Amino acid sequence: MVRVAVLGSTGSIGVSTLKVIERHPERFRVVALAANRSVELLEEQARRHEPDRVVVADDEAFERCRDNGTHWAGGRDELLALAELEEADVIVNALVGFAGLELTLRALGAGKRLALANKESLVTGGDLVLSVLEENGGELLPVDSEHSAILQCIEGCEPEEVQRIVLTASGGPFRGWSPERLRSVSAEDALRHPTWDMGAKISIDSATLANKALEVIEAHVLYATPYERIEAVVHPQSIIHSFVEFVDGSVLAQLGFPTMELPILYALGWPGRVPDGELRTFDPIASSPLTFEAIDRRAFPLFGLGVEAGRTGGTAPTVYNAANEIAVEGFLDGSLTFPGMARVVEGTLEALGARPVTGIDLLLEVDEEARQVARTLAKQTTTAAGTKA
Ligand SMILES: NC(=O)c1ccc[n+]([C@@H]2O[C@H](COP(=O)([O-])OP(=O)(O)OC[C@H]3O[C@@H](n4cnc5c(N)ncnc54)[C@H](OP(=O)(O)O)[C@@H]3O)[C@@H](O)[C@H]2O)c1
Incomplete structure (x- = not known):
């Protein structure tokens, strides 16, 4: 029996993880749950x-559910402690944003198997995460469809046999739109993703293609592949989850109808495969045609800005990530326009530059600094134009 702690259980990935676990009671048991504020769903x-332990990270939200018994606790320290829970074999990090980085470091520091959906951990703390992983003998399994696809393609290969990684992107709800047309899109439009049903932040990141930049950095960290050998291509049907090209020119891809339940199940069951009759059977005819397009970097500048931050390295990806989180918040609350998000991120990167990463304290500091700069820029972008920009 594999004992699983699902952290971020009330979100899109958390709920899908619990669905997968529920279908396999003979293999998996939930030993801990955690969320930030969604107390009713958590209850x-x-x-x-x-579960043996339940944590509500937000102190105020925890006040609303004090009567649930002593196995319930509140606060960020209690959340971080769950990452090291002795009774858990696998920690699922399904938090959204930079808030997940410390959890990743604590789980790997305790030598756990980490099923990692929180891509922001790898984007902001890449080298740090890898060194903690190496020092403590844990396991890091990606819960991102593209990175799970890559892992499935390279299983059994030597790293030097991989020539190139090609990540696929659905293109989001605004695929093919001109920069002019994108000026007036609303958060509601952006949240309507054509092929995936996800949390708000990643849905906006998919609409701007910031998500694909985060994934390029994630692939660079996870698979030790230089940026010049990682590409991204738009594939609107979201059937092929990524390609790996090998040195002999052969290309492998992993396919399936879009569902996060498959990468979740793969991470929980790795290195084996768990039979699951509930997942939709692949049908090549129903999936056709499969098409591919180049990313429109002019319409979606957050993609290029993110990849460039990755190439720059040091604290640049942390700055990019923090500014992007603030920009997404601004777009969701209606204070920033769609193109305004890229302006805020670009301005923050220009203002802060990059420093070598010396440890988690520096990353926490840079994250906070970047958020402050991005908030100021977001306010200026809004007020300078008289309306939102
Ligand atoms: N959704 C997908 O299909 C998908 C696919 C690939 C990768 N991912 C990645 O998976 C991660 C989660 O995405 P999601 O779409 O599941 O997000 P989501 O629906 O917004 O859920 C986020 C979860 O994290 C919790 N949380 C947020 N901030 C927290 C904090 N400061 N402390 C403790 N808990 C906190 C939330 O709790 P409350 O409910 O209480 O706020 C919720 O349970 C992201 O990094 C995303 O990029 C998602």
Whole structure:
């Protein structure tokens, strides 16, 4: 029996993880759950899965559910402690944003298997995460469809046999739109993703293609592949989850109808494959045609800015990530326009540059600094134009 702690259980990945676990009670058991503020859903999940520990990270939200018993706790320290829980074999990090980095470091520091959905951990803390992983003998399994696809393609290969990685991108809800047309899109339009049903932040990142830049950095870190050998291509059907080209010119891809339940199940069951009759059977005819397009970097500048931040290295990806989180918040609350998001991120990167990463304290500091700069720029972008920009 594999004992699983699902952290961020009330989000899109968290809920899908619990669905997968529920289908395999003979293999997996939930030993801990955690969320930030969604107390009602967390209570419902706790009744259903009967975990040993439940944590509400937000102190105020925890006040609303104090009566649930001593196995419930509140606060960020309690959340971080779950990453090291002795009774857990696998930690699922399904938090969104930079808030997930410390959890990743704590889980790997305790030598756990980490099923990592929180891509921002690898984007902001890449080298740090890898050194903690190496020092403590843990395991890092990606819960991102593209990176799970890559892992499935390279299993059994030597790293030097990989020539190139090609990540696929759905293109989001605004694929093919001109920069002019993108000026007036709303958050509601952006949240309507054509092929994936996800949390708000990653849905906006998919619409701007910032998500693909984060994934390029994630692939660079996970698979020790230089940036010049990682590409991204738009594939609107989201059937091929990524390609790997080998030195002999052969190309492997992993395919399937879009569902996060498959990469979740793969990470939980790795290195084996777990039979699961609930996942939709692949049908090549229903999936055709499969098409590919280049990313429009002019319409979606957050892609190029993110990849460039990755290439720059040091603290640049942390600055990019923090500014992007602030920009997404601004777009969701209606204070920034779609193109305004890229202006805020670009301005923040220009203002802060990059420093070598010396440890988590520096990353926390840079993240905070970048958020402040991005907030100021977002406010200026809004007020300078008289309306939102
Ligand atoms: N959704 C997908 O299909 C998908 C696919 C690939 C990768 N990912 C990655 O997976 C991660 C999660 O995405 P998602 O779409 O599942 O996000 P989501 O729906 O917004 O859920 C985020 C989860 O994290 C919790 N959380 C947020 N901030 C927290 C904090 N400061 N402390 C503790 N808990 C916190 C939330 O709790 P509350 O509910 O209480 O706010 C919620 O349970 C992201 O990094 C995303 O890029 C997602």
